[in-house]
Amino acid sequence: MEVKIFDSTADLALYAARIFQNVIKENSAPVLGLATGASPVETYKELIKMYNNGEISFKDVTTFNLDEYCDLPKDDKNSYYTFMMENLFNYVDIDKNNVNIPDGNAADTDKYGEEYDKKIMNAGGIDIQLLGIGVNGHIGFNEPSESFSEGTHKVKLTDSTLKANSRYFTDSEMPHYALTMGIGSIMNAKKIVLIATGEAKAQAVYSAVKGEVSPNCPASILQTHNDAIFLLDSAAASML
Ligand code: GLP
Numbered sequence: 339m340e341v342k343i344f345d346s347t348a349d350l351a352l353y354a355a356r357i358f359q360n361v362i363k364e365n366s367a368p369v370l371g372l373a374t375g376a377s378p379v380e381t382y383k384e385l386i387k388m389y390n391n392g393e394i395s396f397k398d399v400t401t402f403n404l405d406e407y408c409d410l411p412k413d414d415k416n417s418y419y420t421f422m423m424e425n426l427f428n429y430v431d432i433d434k435n436n437v438n439i440p441d442g443n444a445a446d447t448d449k450y451g452e453e454y455d456k457k458i459m460n461a462g463g464i465d466i467q468l469l470g471i472g473v474n475g476h477i478g479f480n481e482p483s484e485s486f487s488e489g490t491h492k493v494k495l496t497d498s499t500l501k502a503n504s505r506y507f508t509d510s511e512m513p514h515y516a517l518t519m520g521i522g523s524i525m526n527a528k529k530i531v532l533i534a535t536g537e538a539k540a541q542a543v544y545s546a547v548k549g550e551v552s553p554n555c556p557a558s559i560l561q562t563h564n565d566a567i568f569l570l571d572s573a574a575a576s577m578l
Contacts, residue, residue: 339560340567341547343575347380347535350569354468355384357531357567361466362394369458370401371467371524372426373478374418377533378468382426389430396432400461402454404469404478404524406442408492408515416506417442440490440517447517451490455523467527471534474498475542475555479518482554488522521559530566532557534574543570544577 344350358381362368372378388394406418413420419439427437438457444450458464469477474496480487481496495503495514504512524530534543546557547568553559560566570578 339547339563341570341575341578342567343570343572343578345572347571350533350535350571351380351384354378354381354531354533354569355388357529358385358466358468359388359394361529362396362399365465366398367462368399369461369463369465370399371464371519371527372401372403372422373468373470374403374405374421374425375470377470377535379425381468381533385426386429396430399432400436401427401432401438402458402461402464402519403439404467405516405518406440407513408442408447408517409513410442412441412443414510416510416512440519442513442515442517444517447492451492451517451520454490454519458523458526464527466529466531467524469524469530469532469557471532471539471542471546471557472499473502473538473542475545475557477521477524477532477557477560479516480521480524480556482556484553486522486553486556486559487520489520490517490523491520492517521553521556525559525563528565530560530563532560532566532568533570534568535571537573537576539574540577543568543574547578 545555551558
């Protein structure tokens, strides 16, 4: 696992976007694994700039998002579907038929999860996966637990995650469940880029990078991936 520390979050976002740009350019049908939350927003802005400058096209790109809340209408302002449209997809030339975001309202979540993972496989697997990290070390919505999960599945959100994300749900109650790609689905990605900024992430980053590989800190599994990089600002890296 490689770790790179940046003085400015703008430089970090540009660096992350350049990694994505290379993958998009090197592959005739790139498959991107995408994330939501505050961490990737600036990176998406850089990718939009690159698209506007004619440096990249999303015409042949397929995307798979990590996760989505359950029991929230797809077009709710807090859904990850809305987030992706508003922060990336509405501003680039992606074919929306090639956009995949877990359906948090699927009736049979076990069956749906299996189909989602099959779809990733049939697309040739994820070339590059973008990740944020929760303050408790979660990736996607894979919360600390007793074992690493495999495929896409439904999870009950922990109190820590409910607390961290409830800031977005100002006029409605935050869902308590979500669908998430599993640790197995994430680890299958050929390349992984994790972004973490701010002091609140310092402990999670420390456990992920320096702690033992344990499902208590799901992100620690990334130590065993052969092409994973953590892009950090100095506050998130302050305990390393
Ligand atoms: C959320 C998402 C994760 C995200 C993480 C950090 O709960 N499910 O995919 O990486 O928490 O979010 P943020 O970047 O807003 O700190």
